[in-house]
Amino acid sequence: MSDAPAASAAVEVVGVDKIFVGKKKATVTALENIDLTVAPGEFVSLIGPSGCGKSTLLRLIADLDAPTTGAITVFGKTARQARIDQEYGIAFQQAGLLPWRTVAGNIELPLELHGVAGPARKARSAELLALVGLSDFAESYPDQLSGGMQQRVAIARSLAESPRLLLMDEPFGALDEMTRERMQTELVRITAETGAAVVFVTHSIPEAVYLSNRVVVMSPRPGRIRDILTVSLGSAAERTDQLRENEAFFENVSRVRELLHGEAPVGIRGVETR
Amino acid sequence: MSTTTPRPGTSARTVLAPVLLGVVALALWQLLIVVFEVKPFIVPGPLAIGEQFGSSFGTVLQGAVVTGGNALVGLVIGGVLGILFAVIAALIRVIDELSAAVIAALAVVPIVALAPVLYTMFGAGAETARQLVAAIAVFIPVYINTLRGLRQVRPVHRDLMHVYAASAWQLTRTVTVPGALPFIFTGLRIASSLAVISALIAEYFGGPVGGLGKSITSAASSSNYPLAWAYVLGAILVGLLFYCVTLGIEKFATRHYKPST
Numbered sequence: 001m002s003d004a005p006a007a008s009a010a011v012e013v014v015g016v017d018k019i020f021v022g023k024k025k026a027t028v029t030a031l032e033n034i035d036l037t038v039a040p041g042e043f044v045s046l047i048g049p050s051g052c053g054k055s056t057l058l059r060l061i062a063d064l065d066a067p068t069t070g071a072i073t074v075f076g077k078t079a080r081q082a083r084i085d086q087e088y089g090i091a092f093q094q095a096g097l098l099p100w101r102t103v104a105g106n107i108e109l110p111l112e113l114h115g116v117a118g119p120a121r122k123a124r125s126a127e128l129l130a131l132v133g134l135s136d137f138a139e140s141y142p143d144q145l146s147g148g149m150q151q152r153v154a155i156a157r158s159l160a161e162s163p164r165l166l167l168m169d170e171p172f173g174a175l176d177e178m179t180r181e182r183m184q185t186e187l188v189r190i191t192a193e194t195g196a197a198v199v200f201v202t203h204s205i206p207e208a209v210y211l212s213n214r215v216v217v218m219s220p221r222p223g224r225i226r227d228i229l230t231v232s233l234g235s236a237a238e239r240t241d242q243l244r245e246n247e248a249f250f251e252n253v254s255r256v257r258e259l260l261h262g263e264a265p266v267g268i269r270g271v272e273t274r
Numbered sequence: 275m276s277t278t279t280p281r282p283g284t285s286a287r288t289v290l291a292p293v294l295l296g297v298v299a300l301a302l303w304q305l306l307i308v309v310f311e312v313k314p315f316i317v318p319g320p321l322a323i324g325e326q327f328g329s330s331f332g333t334v335l336q337g338a339v340v341t342g343g344n345a346l347v348g349l350v351i352g353g354v355l356g357i358l359f360a361v362i363a364a365l366i367r368v369i370d371e372l373s374a375a376v377i378a379a380l381a382v383v384p385i386v387a388l389a390p391v392l393y394t395m396f397g398a399g400a401e402t403a404r405q406l407v408a409a410i411a412v413f414i415p416v417y418i419n420t421l422r423g424l425r426q427v428r429p430v431h432r433d434l435m436h437v438y439a440a441s442a443w444q445l446t447r448t449v450t451v452p453g454a455l456p457f458i459f460t461g462l463r464i465a466s467s468l469a470v471i472s473a474l475i476a477e478y479f480g481g482p483v484g485g486l487g488k489s490i491t492s493a494a495s496s497s498n499y500p501l502a503w504a505y506v507l508g509a510i511l512v513g514l515l516f517y518c519v520t521l522g523i524e525k526f527a528t529r530h531y532k533p534s535t
Contacts, residue, residue, distance in 0.1 A: 062437060063437075064433055064436060064437065083436075083437060083439060084439045086438070086439070090434070090437050092430050092433065092434075094428075094430045096428070096430035096431055096433075096434055098431070098448070098449065098452065098453075099530050099531050099532065100452045100453075100455070100530060100531065109438075109448065110438050112448075113438050113440050113444055113448070114438070141530040142530070143530050143531075143532040
């Protein structure tokens with residue numbers, strides 16, 4: 001993988017450390033020696049306990065923060081240049097919609113800021129609303145939508161400029177389990193349709209396994225990559241809700257769990273491989 | 275009494291209860307006047323005031339238009355300047371730091387006390403001094419509230435605008451100012467009452483005749499107490515009108531501002 005030319009990778013993280021300097025010069029090492037390459041169109045999840053720096057890593061890729069050492073490139077550009085060129089779309093745990101704008105107005109916000117003409121904006125927001133199944137709510141305001149619907153609007157907004165890379169920081173973290181599974185299924189479909197690479201931060205093992213081509217397991221204090229697990233559960237079309245009941249799915253879930261907890265207790269492993 | 279969720283009938287009760295209390299208070303007032311034979315120069319009864327208000331409604335209305343007009347001009351000038359300066363102070367930190375002491379000093383100045391000085395500056399025949407007094411009184415709460423509102427940008431919105439590589443002006447226009455609207459309107463609502471009071475009191479210190487403030491003093495000095503009170507009633511109604519209109523605009527403009535995820 002390291003043989004691939006830098007320009008072809010969606011994200012390339014090389015030797016990145018992130019040290020936060022707090023009050024009285026106390027330092028916290030959030031990330032240590034991170035190397036990660038995300039191929040175009042690949043879905044990569046970052047998983048780990050709180051404080052493992054997975055959100056920090058995402059913020060570094062998004063150029064919302066700068067690494068202390070090391071280099072990050074996005075499609076061969078520096079993270080800063082990639083942000084300025086709008087190479088990626090982003091969604092956070094909070095939908096972060098502007099309450100004074102309609103749903104369509106929220107989706108059109110990035111287009112408006114970057115000087116896209118009115119009719120083209122309208123056409124694009126209508127297209128995206130259809131994609132996330134909210135066509136009837138274009139003129140609604142965020143306070144009239146449920147949490148799951150707001151998050152769908154946020155995802156539509158992140159797709160507004162047809163980015164080749166999506167950065168998602170626990171976008172389904174605040175949703176209930178049923179809404180969450182439905183959103184996961186939709187996200188698999190959407191990423192298949194758009195062909196975008198995704199870096200997805202999550203707490204949930206089943207979520208990471210269900211969505212990803214690869215799962216990056218991180219450990220805390222200092223934040224490190226413990227292992228990277230390749231999940232082969234087939235193409236997006238094959239990943240339906242039935243997959244959640246599938247033997248291979250459970251196998252991958254327990255493998256991620258073992259990696260997260262270091263050595264898994266023998267008894268549990270025996271049960272789960274049956 | 276302590277109902278946590280609004281039920282049907284609650285809104286009717288919230289309107290009805292204060293109205294009922296007002297009517298009872300007025301009746302009690304009238305009763306005391308009659309029973310103890312209180313002289314009108316001490317306080318006239320509500321019936322006498324109401325009668326006087328009805329018979330001289332035309333002149334009260336004229337006075338209300340003059341005073342209300344001054345208050346409105348002051349509210350608009352002070353409001354626009356307050357919002358504008360707050361936006362500039364929020365964008366340029368140095369200006370905020372430089373002006374903080376001046377604003378604090380201005381906030382404790384009894385603004386109406388400036389009226390006599392302003393009358394000599396702009397001439398006693400013009401309404402300018404009164405409008406200025408109202409504008410200065412309005413400026414301070416609007417400025418302070420707006421500035422506080424402009425500092426309330428949610429981190430997720432700040433991150434989002436950074437991701438979009440938005441300019442400082444784009445951030446101000448699309449996120450900061452709309453986000454500050456509830457604070458701006460709270461400032462304007464507080465200021466609306468201040469505008470009326472300031473414009474009214476400023477009339478006590480001189481200037482042209484015709485406003486409610488001047489009419490109150492002249493009616494009182496000619497011992498026409500019910501008329502003086504009729505003008506006071508007019509002043510209360512003008513204040514109430516300003517408050518209700520700004521409240522209504524606030525409710526409408528911020529109707530979607532519920533905390534959302």
